[in-house]
Amino acid sequence: MIGLMSHVVPRTFPVIDISAWDAGEIEEMGARDKLWVTSDPDVGLPSHLWKAARSHGKLPDYGADSCAERMAAELACLLGVLAVPAELAVRQSQRGVITERIEGELRHGNELLSALMPDYEKDRRGPVPGYDLESIRSVLAEYSGWSEGVSAFECFTGLLVFDALIVNTDRHHENWAVVQDTGILAPSFDHGASLGFNATAAQMADPSRYAARARARHFGRDRSPSDVAQEALTLAGPDVSDMWLRRVESIEDTQIQQIVEAIPGSWMSVPRRTFVTAVVGANRRRLLA
16 A cells, blocks of 8 residues: 655754745636745746745734645655645745645646536636535546555545644645646645634634534535545545554654644744644544544
8 A cells, every 4th residue: 555654854844045046937726825936947847836824914823824834744744645845935034835846737626527527617616516525536536546556546535534634624626636647646735724724812722622613615514524534435445444544543642743843933833833733633533533
């Protein structure tokens, strides 16, 4: 099956100043300000996607979405989910995150599903009729996963388990893709809307309640990320289910805390660190219940 990735978490994550990097085209996909950038304009395509943190006033803590993206990349490694590498960054004093470009031509979920269902509303924002796990399993049937002999849907199931662990409520039809050149499910990307990035002080006071109330809105108004993950585990079969749940079980509280504590002190408050650690722990227990 899918091999676990060995990775050492730095004591403190670096913050890369990309103010002098060459700026390329604007990335239109998604809600945040995004720009393709590279430290070496002579190498061809831009190497990284710069995502500016939501501005002051739009979140309880400035930069919380960028921190969520950075921590999610590490938690994916713990779980054995292939995800794009991410680094905290600043650009002309603005906080954000840079993620590595995925090599190859991507076909996003909305393109795949519209090919299966001619009436599928591929340009629609928010929940879309026909966006369900059975349909996703159908369109992924001809693609492969991240390791030989592993199907794309088995890996996609891992993405949904990962979403449940990090409270990612934004796995919409443009937030996953396949690499058309290789026929392989693309690494997971765009995790800024996770780990309680927008939780208020009142919500952070009760992490278990926050985790329990999260909803995977693109899969139904009343469904939690854990509900969606459990459905995917059932569809994928007992062997795949056992494999992913063993991965969840193998994650230790000290590993979660190490990742949270690696965020630089000025980027995340102590109460938010405590909250994030507790939310991931609560979701881990919910998946294993």
